[in-house]
Amino acid sequence: MIALAVWACARACPASCTCTTEKHCSVLCDRSGLSSLPREFPCEASSINLDKNSLRFLSERAFGTLPSLRSLSLKHNNISFITPGAFKGLPNLVELRMAHNDYIRYLHTRTFAGLRRLVRLDVADCNLFNMPDRIFLENYALKEIFCFQNNFKRIPGSLRGMENLTHVYLERNKIEAVAFNSLQGLRNLRYLNLQENRINVIHDHSFHDLSRLENFYLNDNLLSDLPRVAFKFLWRLKMLNLGGNLLTNISRSWFSNLVELEVLYLDRNRLVYIEEGSFENLTSLVTLHLNSNNLSSLPFSVFEPVYFIGRLYLFRNPWHCDCSLEYLKEWMESYKLVRDIPCASPSSVAGLDLGAVVYARVNGSCVDPGELNLTTVSPEILSSTENRFNSLISKLLLQEFRDDAGNVTKSPKNRTLLDPAEGLVSGVKRAAVSQSLVSLLAVWCDLWMAFGFQFEHVTGT
Template structure:
């Protein structure tokens, strides 16, 4: 008796061709029935034949767009050869198993309607970065009860959206590269599960008091590359689990005692600011600090005993400051002699005199007597405490019109 022999490779090829023809939307790539890539195809809407069992959908780099009922915005150009029909709110309603949705780099996407994501109750990760979104309906995330990761990087939002109040389980939130100017007292009050918050490269210049007090689980906070000029004491109160804080490239001129509650902080970035003054008690509560970046400021001296109270400090960067190598800086020589970490950028002659236990520090190698440990230091507020003095109404309370996620 003769039995036909089929190779495993031929069988798999046959299965792949059958799967591709029957389950994968036209022009898309499907690695499995649940993982679908329809990115960079010029699509103006979601393909109609996406299987309901899909768990991953990538529609980045397409031409999704919006249209208001009142025609306040010009419609998207109509093309008779479009790959799909117009997309209306609720398009994703059948994709109840979807876990990951990527809508990034849709440059025509400017608005998210209240029902845009209706049906996506199991969605965990949503990427709508690098679009041109300027407005988000307050209820747009109300259907996303399982959402944990939200990326809104590189859009045109002017404030932290109120819609975040509907997704209290988010652990990672990025609002980098928007046009946000103010962090209000209640802007983040519902984000109690946040581990990572990225507000880098906005226009933030006002942070109202207690803005971060509800973020008890936050580990990483990025406020770099903004317009922050003032860090009032207790501004960052409540962030007891914070590990890393980025404040580089702002307009900060003085550091008094804003970090007193950051008892678990390990990395602090203050480089590329305009800092001319640091209180000797500025970092006294940071017993877990390992990394401190103070390069590219306007510092002339380091007050004694700024680093002595930081037992775990292992990396200090001080480059590109205008150091005045006089006796006020002499204490660093004795401290550096026993320091076991990395100290970079302090271009002074650090040499301790064993005979007198004094510090020869000045360019003339004159002997300097160490000053007593002055633990008392002013941590008063700055005269212009913008973060607590200013009170701005939330801009997001004003919605000019009702829009629909819609494209041709």
């Protein structure tokens, strides 16, 4: 029986194609220069590959009757029109791929009629502007639909009520809003990708029916705010990507029910404030991305009690590294949760990484870094500096004292008969020493004014 099937497949193989019979009858017609379909295919064919040809038109029952066909690929052709009923005669087709047909801009309501076992449909990058609301009326088994990189301005209404859908790819379209009923009835959806659209509005309860959603991409849109309970019913969500939007604040109500969330992206927004307790219910959170925002402070109360977070990304923010961030430094040193936190202010630590900032303490309380970059100067260094200046002053004073003593021990005769030139030289030396002393004292005063305040805080005097 098997030998008969192999013989039949090879006998009916189209002239421009190759047929293989390793497991099932596979017809390979890709890159064959076809401008129209072969007249017939082997009745036993389980898969047909027609990728990268020049096909332009699919007539009614274009493939005849192929009861064994499970996979059909028509990617990278020039198809511009598909006659209603073109896929009739393919009752067991499971996978249909038509991506990258730039001239498909419209699909008839009956385009996929008869494909009751279709599970996976790929119409990505086809220049589609919309799909009729009832186009999937007969496609009860459909689970995965790839519609990314088209021209949709709204989520196709044809998706509503598709209870078996598990994966929907709508990224890189021109969708501007998510209406309250756009995703209605998608109770088994696990994966939803809406990234790189133009979404600026999400209506209340838009995600009400997505109780089994696990991966949700909303990044790189135009969202400046979200409904208060936008994600309330997403009990099983594990990954949420809100990066690359226009959010300025985070509300504590947004993530309050996401107890299974493991990864949260809030990077590349305009965040300046995160409400206290915003992450307190994220008991499964492993990774949090807050990098590339406008955050200057991040109180510890924002995280409580999420102390077991595995990785925290905070780089590319204008951090103000005062005592309120001391806990972050301790996290960096103790748990290796965070790294790369460059300080933007105060000026004394600007450019330093938070890990290099030294916080002084007075009576057990943290003291903010001063206006000079003294955070890495220890009391020993300051003490050594003071001792060196004192030593120099002492040497100059001693030298002047010795000069005066030498002049006093000379005889009155010598003093009265002192050579004018020698007296001039002695006067110049004394004047130079005095001038050096004055200059040194001036430098010491300037340095003490700069170091003094910080020195007092570092030593606790």
